[in-house]
Each structure stands twice: as structure tokens, then as C-alpha cells.
Amino acid sequence: MRIFLILIGVIMGLIAEDFVVIANKNSPITTIGKSELKSIYLKKRRFWNETKLVALNLPPNNTLRQNFEKDILEMNPSQLETYWMKQHYSGHRPPYRLKSMKSVLLFVKKVKGAIGYIPYSLASKDVKIIYRSTH
Secondary structure, X not given: OXXXXXXXXXXXXXXXXXXXXXXXXXXXXXOOOHHXXXXXXXXXXXXXXXXXXXXXXXXXXXXXXXXXXXXXXXXOHHHHHHHHHHHHOOOOOOOEEOOOHHHHHHHHXXXXXXXXXXXXXXXXXXXXXXXXXXX
């Protein structure tokens, strides 16, 4: 029972915690707004100046991804599925999906055009915070 209560606390903490969108330290992006993020994650914007952007997603069942999609993309899972089905026929693919927040952080550290979202508590000096959610 105690372990169950601890797990509930951890899950609730993740649900309530603000997320940040991070970029590589050498990224030309310093700050970004919701509409620009939406454009990048829907693959309508692919470059920032000359830097090719690489948007990163977490798995669909991840709570942080669900919060990101609700807050930034303003779409539910079925709307996103429909959007990407239509985009598929135009040769567009959804953002890369990584297995964990740690892998998002590591990818962003290594790739100049990469951006991803993680909990604020995981952000480090090795990346640049370009957006912070406010719940």
C-alpha cells in the first residue's frame, strides 16, 4: 500500500510539474512562443534561419507528452492521428519519438537543431530553455 501511495505521488507530481522546451546550447533559438512551437511540431516550420529543426516527442502514453499536446498543439490524440494520416500522403512524418525524457535530453545536447520537452526539474546547464509552460 505504501509503495502504491508513493507511485501516486510521483505520478501526480509529473502531471502538475511544468514542462520546458529545450534546445541545443548552440541553437539559434533563444526563446519561442506557443504558435511557433506548434508550427514546428506539426512540421509546418522545418528551419530556424539555416538550422534544420529536429522536433522530439515522448511516447503517446506519456503524461508529459499529453500535457504538451494539449497546451501547445491544442489537439487531442484523435485529432493528431487524423492530422498525421493526412500529412503522411504529402510525405510528412511526425516528430521523432524517443523512449524517455533522459533520451530527449541527451539527443538535444548532441544535435544543434534538436528541440524537445522535459520536466523543468530535469533541465540542466547543458541545454537552453526556450519555453516554459505555466500551469
